[in-house]
Amino acid sequence: MQDLTQRNRLSATVVLYHSGVEMLSCIQSFVDSDVYLDLYVVNNSPGDASLFTARWNCPGVHYYPVRRNIGYGRANNLIFPKLKSTYHVICNPDVTFAPDVLRRMIEVMDETGATILTPRVLNPDGTEQFLPRREPTIRRLLARRLNFSGARWQQLRSDYTLEGQNVNERMNVAFATGCFMMVRTHVIAQQLGGFDPNYFLYHEDSDLSRRVLANGGSILYTPDICVTHAWKRDSAHTFPATLHHLKSTIRYFNKWGWKW
Template identity: 35%
Template sequence: MTHQMKLSVGIVTYNNIEIIGDTLNSLVENIPAELAPQIIIYDNASSDGTPECITGLSQKSGKIRLVAGRENLGFGAAHNRILEQVEAPYHMICNPDIIMHPGAAERLLEMLESDERIAVATPKFLNPDGTVQRLNHPHPTIFDLFLRRFAPRFLRERFRERIQRYNMNHMGYDTTYDLDFASGALMACRTEALRDVGGFDPRYFLYFEDADLSRALQARGWRCVFCPEAVVTHQWKREAYTNYRGTIRSLASAFRYFRKWGWQLY
């Protein structure tokens, strides 16, 4: 890896005061100084003190810059605001609930540098207890999403092998391979590729914007690749599964995704 390589990091926040400090500290501590990372945060009009917390952290680190939004634009549209300000050739899209492990950023950037067609490199995501989060997926189908979200237990048991394939268990989480659907929890990206497709589709307020971006990139000839040597911890709340509002937003985004890319039932 060359010392000329430059990186920026983009984070979108919304009422994340309980976790944003740990995330920012892990990024500052575990991304080497020679990469000269700039951390740009777009806050979606948080009301819990998140902007004030970020301002305090930015005073301790010259790497952090806060952009305070006046309204909640949603995940993708806010990240597009960040992308407008990116000058680095590589840009990391990062959730506010990620803990960066030592060496992860270097491994992801090495993957991007290994092939100029790679637009996105994603890490291995771990739960706080150290178990693997199975966030690698093929392109979603309506049946797969139904099995994961709404099917009764007996039906999930009947189609256990299909669920396991949707979670890419047959490929595993210890080898490198191309992904159809790369998780937006953390994406190390080639800035040129993001701009080639216009960033995220802002019509997705939350959920499926990463599936859509992955597909848009691949339609333009870019690759999305899983890099298991890069490891992060993801403090995942799974709000689409645990509250009514998250479920409604997830269903609305799924409808938008299939209307755009085709109603693949099975």
């Protein structure tokens, strides 16, 4: 049962783009959550919404079709002016989580004062999905993307994601993955103005992380709270996605400095 005392404390955005049935489990996770929230679903691939509207035509779930693909960051930014919540969740449509996850994250945000909270991310088989925890550098991105062999490249990958360090305690990190994060609404939406709209796809989370830290905020990694991410690395398989990834990488380093 949802705790209605948390009403107006939490909101969330899920951005769809040809997501198909994969988004059903994600949105069901929010519907089944034991805290009340307003969920905003932004569809960047407009078309027949019957699959969505027939299933979740209920209070608290708001559907926003967009006439064209405006990009991930811009789609999230559309919702920020509407928010009255204390905390806001940014979530990919291929992420699922247990009913108590959002409540536990709210408790940690209340306790710590963190600007962004990022959980442990698991693969569907229960193994850990080692995502970046440190800021991107050219070497780290090359090591992660091209999967070179050799001890030096493996060390770069491990350093980037903290793989092998067996992190089991909360710790401040330099990067929050965009697949799932809880943010302090007034900081992200009002003070920082949301995502930088110049990033169409990829690295908008890297840029947001840098801006949070540059403005005196903090990013807290909480390995005791887990979500499951059915990761689809689109940029590794299609030319348009690869091109977007390259453009965003260049934009990121032009903005923040080229660091080898």
